[in-house]
Amino acid sequence: MAELKKPVSAELTSEQVKRIREVCQQLGKVKGKVLPILHAVQDICGNWLPLEALQLVAKELEIPYGYLYGVLTFYSMYSVTPRGRYIIRMCESAPCHVNGAENILEALKEELGVEVGGTTSDGLFTLELTACLGTCEVAPAMQINEVVFGNLTGAKVKEILDNYRAGKEVDYRTLARTTIKPLAYPLDQDNMVLFANLDRIDPMSLDDYRAKGGYEGLKKAVTSMSQVDAINEVKTAGVRGRGGAGFPAGLKWSFTQPSPIIPKYIVCNADEGEPGTIKDRYIMEGDPHRVLEGMALAGYAVGASHGYIYVRGEYYLSMLRLQNAIDQAMQNGCLGKNIFGSDFSFTIEVQSGGGAYVCGEETALIESIEGKRGNPRVKPPFPGQVGVWGKPSIVNNVETLSSIPMIISKGGEWYKAKGTEDATGTKIFQVVGHVNQPGVIEADLGMTVRELIDRYGGGIRGGKKFKACQTGGASFGFITEDQLDTPMEYKAMGAIEGALGSGTMLVMDEDTCIVDVVKCILYFFQHESCGFCLPCRRGTRILYDLICKIADGRGEEADLDKMIKVAQVMADSANCALAMSPIFFIKTTIERYRDDYLAHLNGTCPLCKK
Structure with a gap:
């Protein structure tokens, strides 16, 4: 959550006033456009939001200034003080x-x-x-x-x-990608689901996507399948949510499809703010039409007519390519009214986040789409019944939705044959940290953590020894050397108090102080807490204060038990998953790397500069 600061005054030029009014008139007609308007006005004013600009926006949108200020201060990418070019x-x-x-x-x-x-x-x-x-x-x-x-x-x-x-100055629009290519393609193109087109098509070309079979799944569904048929195909495939929770996608859709309430919405969660999670960006930048087709298929299956892609604010190239893909799809009948001559109509819009990790939680994301502070809602009701604008809404991750076109076009059994009985299909795995080749791959589920690190990550950097791996993202547990042969699937990872999560593995070598890493992660969680519920608002701060005390050599062994107890209370009583997460990495590190904690308690940690 952004730091509260008093807005600074600045005289606006007549041109700035004109442009701000135009932005408000254009975007203000659409519900929930507060964040996009603030982004646009911030650009007009030179990377910040003067008091006079905010007052003008509030007047043009006919909303209280205090409300506007309350929204913008929730997000870290906005500034009410001057900034550089x-x-x-x-x-x-x-x-x-x-x-x-x-x-x-x-x-x-x-x-x-x-x-x-x-x-x-x-x-x-x-x-x-x-x-x-x-x-x-x-x-x-x-x-x-x-x-x-x-x-x-x-x-x-x-x-x-x-x-x-x-x-x-570098123009991001000219870049092939934000970072690097995938590490490898363990699967041949015919067996890939998510990366089949990466580096094989121009991501700005609808023709290239269609030449590879793009939108054939959507055409098949709207012309020859019922809604229930489409949902059953996804159920047969067994695809589970790839954002971390792992809930079966077809089952989620089946809860919403029978609802007579309209309109319904599809929300694509592209706000991958979990440190270590980088997979969705590769799909959005390299194959954006796949995301759109997956959303449209979800829309057809549940009877939705509109979709939102909520993209984290730092993903500028992803947003550029998604918007280009939407424009092309609309112009060529792949989106819009009566798609492929059917009765099904579906539109999509891109919405940019403002820098708030908690907006990766589905209800916080919905609040943000509606132009509010991203506080998670109390559940139930769940979004499938009461989502965007109070209407039934399906929220799925980019990777999940991008799996759907091939499931429909090639069949659920084809997809189910990949992976394992517990975790069907393919997955984008991410290996980062102290490896020789950090990056991403798509592979069948069931690969071991060791194979990901050694074969695709190139082993531990500098020939050093392995020490730890945080599994699934910043929210989950740490595993040891003797647990590396665990297959990356839901049950097996859960059995070792790790997690498949988003498929990311943060690898640490022998020179890593676990206390130092946990301190960094706890700083992240207390910084990103929205403050909505007491267990998280206070608990994350208590945990961070305790780890700082321990790291500085001022703690005692009883503090370790206190950390576990506080984290467990948070997990049992907090409103959303952000505060339910620390128990996993706190408990596993204290149990499995206790010597690192004791070294700090004794003021003798050889890995940290005192």
């Missing part, structure tokens, strides 16, 4: 942290001559920290306006800044 966001997530982000931050501060939050005297750069950029495969990383720079060193930082000072 280029905003440098240095990532401080765990994957960047274990790869030396603090050293890069010091290099940035020295080169710029400012502290965090400061702007250089020439007005060019403002230095900020961000909880995660979603580019963990090139950690440590920073973003300058829309462009990501990864694998940073002190020398590379200086070179990048010198280029910007010389006017050599």
